[in-house]
Amino acid sequence: xxxxxxxxxxxxxxxxxxxxxxxxxxxxxxxxxxxxxxxxxxxxxxxxxxxxxxxxxxxxxxxxxxxxxxxxxxxxxxxxxxxxxxxxxxxxxxxxxxxxxxxxxxxxxxxxxxxxxxxxxxxxxxxxxxxxxxxxxxxxxxxxxxxxxxxxxxxxxxxxxxxxxxxxxxxxxxxxxxxxxxxxxxxxxxxxxxxxxxxxxxxxxxxxxxxxxxxxxxxxxxxxxxxxxxxxxxxxxxxxxxxxxxxxxxxxxxxxxxxxxxxxxxxxxxxxxxxxxxxxxxxxxxxxxxxxxxxxxxxxxxxxxxxxxxxxxxxxxxxxxxxxxxxxxxxxxxxxxxxxxxxxxxxxxxxxxxxxxxxxxxxxxxxxxxxxxxxxxxxxxxxxxxxxxxxxxxxxxxxxxxxxxxxxxxxxxxxxxxxxx
Ligand code: NAP
Numbered sequence: 001x002x003x004x005x006x007x008x009x010x011x012x013x014x015x016x017x018x019x020x021x022x023x024x025x026x027x028x029x030x031x032x033x034x035x036x037x038x039x040x041x042x043x044x045x046x047x048x049x050x051x052x053x054x055x056x057x058x059x060x061x062x063x064x065x066x067x068x069x070x071x072x073x074x075x076x077x078x079x080x081x082x083x084x085x086x087x088x089x090x091x092x093x094x095x096x097x098x099x100x101x102x103x104x105x106x107x108x109x110x111x112x113x114x115x116x117x118x119x120x121x122x123x124x125x126x127x128x129x130x131x132x133x134x135x136x137x138x139x140x141x142x143x144x145x146x147x148x149x150x151x152x153x154x155x156x157x158x159x160x161x162x163x164x165x166x167x168x169x170x171x172x173x174x175x176x177x178x179x180x181x182x183x184x185x186x187x188x189x190x191x192x193x194x195x196x197x198x199x200x201x202x203x204x205x206x207x208x209x210x211x212x213x214x215x216x217x218x219x220x221x222x223x224x225x226x227x228x229x230x231x232x233x234x235x236x237x238x239x240x241x242x243x244x245x246x247x248x249x250x251x252x253x254x255x256x257x258x259x260x261x262x263x264x265x266x267x268x269x270x271x272x273x274x275x276x277x278x279x280x281x282x283x284x285x286x287x288x289x290x291x292x293x294x295x296x297x298x299x300x301x302x303x304x305x306x307x308x309x310x311x312x313x314x315x316x317x318x319x320x321x322x323x324x325x326x327x328x329x330x331x332x333x334x335x336x337x338x339x340x341x342x343x344x345x346x347x348x349x350x351x352x353x354x355x356x357x358x359x360x361x362x363x364x365x366x367x368x369x370x371x372x373x374x375x376x377x378x379x380x381x382x383x384x385x386x387x388x389x390x391x392x393x394x395x396x397x398x399x400x401x402x403x404x405x406x407x408x409x410x411x412x413x414x415x416x417x418x419x420x421x
Contacts, residue, residue, distance in 0.1 A: 039104020156307025
C-alpha cells in the first residue's frame with residue numbers, strides 16, 4: 001500500500017501498512033500508517049517539533065527496522081479552509097481505517113458557534129476512555145514541594161455525562177417544552193429563563209470505563225483504583241457510577257481486587273498481597289487528596305466532568321499542561337492528543353512547549369507496543385530539561401539558571417540526544 005502522505009519534501013513511503021484489529025488485539029506492522037491532525041493555533045508549531053522527536057525515538061529504539069508513515073488528515077481551521085468543513089467525513093474514515101491517530105489542539109468557541117470538534121471526534125469514534133497519566137518529570141518546576149509524590153493515571157469517561165451535549169439555550173422551544181414536561185409530569189419547577197442540560201450516566205458506559213481502568217491497573221502493577229464521584233448529591237448518576245464501578249470490580253475481577261470495606265472489615269486495614277484495592281472518593285475531597293495525600297491514589301476512574309477538572313488540576317501540580325499527555329481510547333480505535341488548547345496568542349511564534357504532544361506520542365507508541373521507543377523519548381526529554389534547555393513555560397518558576405529555547409529548538413535538542421544514543 002502506498003497511500004501514506006509523507007511530510008512535505010520527503011520520499012513517499014511505499015512499504016507502509018495499516019494497523020489491524022482482530023479479536024480485541026492490534027496487529028502492528030513494522031511501518032504502520034498513522035494519521036495525524038496538526039491542530040489549530042500553536043498546533044503546527046508543536047506538531048513539527050514533536051514528529052521529529054517521535055521519529056528519532058523510533059529510530060533510536062529499532063534502527064531502520066521500524067518507522068512510522070505519518071498520514072496527514074484534516075480537521076479544524078485547516079479543513080475549513082481547504083475543504084469547507086471543520087470535520088470532514090474523510091478524516092473520520094481515515095482514522096477508522098488506520099485505527100490509531102494523534103492530534104494537536106482544535107479551536108472551540110465558548111457559548112455559541114459549532115460544538116467542540118474534540119467532543120465530536122470522541123463521540124463519532126466512541127472513544128469512551130480519556131486516559132491522562134500525570135507524573136512529574138525531572139527538572140520541571142512545580143508549585144508543590146514534592147511533585148514526585150503524584151503519579152496517577154486518570155480514566156475519565158468520555159462520551160456521557162454533560163459532555164454528551166444534551167442541552168438547549170434559555171427560551172428555546174426545546175427548553176420550554178422540556179420545562180413544561182418536567183412541571184406537568186414530575187412537578188419539577190424550572191425558572192423560565194433557565195437553559196437546560198441533561199446528564200446521562202449509564203451502567204454500560206460506567207462498566208466499560210471502570211473495566212479499562214482496572215485492566216490497566218492490573219497490567220501495570222498499580223496498587224489501587226479510586227472511583228471518583230459526586231454521588232452524595234447526584235445520587236442516580238454519580239452515585240450510580242460508584243455503585244456500578246464496585247459491582248463491575250466484584251463481578252469481573254473478584255479474585256484479584258478487594259474493596260476498602262472488605263480491607264477494613266476482614267484484613268485489619270491492610271490490603272492483602274496480590275490484590276488491587278478498589279476505593280472511592282467524593283470529587284471535592286479528591287482535589288484535596290491530590291495535594292495532601294497523593295500517594296494514596298494511583299489509578300482514578302471518573303465521570304466526564306469530574307475527570308476533566310481533576311486532569312488539569314493534577315497537571316498543574318506537576319508543572320502545568322504544557323507537559324500533560326492524553327489519549328482517547330475505545331474498542332479498536334484510539335486518538336492521542338495534546339491536552340492543552342490552541343493557545344492562540346502564541347500561534348506561529350515557535351514558542352510554546354511541545355511536551356504534551358510529544359508525550360501523547362509516547363502514549364501512542366506504548367499503545368502499539370513500541371514501549372522501547374517511548375522510554376527512550378521520555379529519557380531524552382528529561383535529560384534535555386535537566387540540562388536546562390527549556391521552553392518559556394518551564395523557565396517560569398525555575399529555581400536555577402535555564403536557557404529559554406523555541407519550540408523547534410527544544411524538539412531538536414531532544415531529537416539530537418536520541419540520535420546520539
Ligand atoms: P489553552 O489553549 O490551553 O491556553 C491557556 C494557556 O495555557 C496559554 O495561554 C498558556 O499559558 C498555557 N499553554 C497552553 N498550551 C501550552 C503549551 N503548549 N506550552 C506552554 N503553555 C501552554 O486554553 P484556552 O486559551 O482556554 O483555549 C484556547 C482554545 O483551545 C479554545 O478554542 C479551546 O476550546 C481550545 N481547546 C482545545 C483543546 C483540545 O483540542 N483538546 C483543549 C482545551 C482547549 P500562559 O499564557 O500563561 O503561558
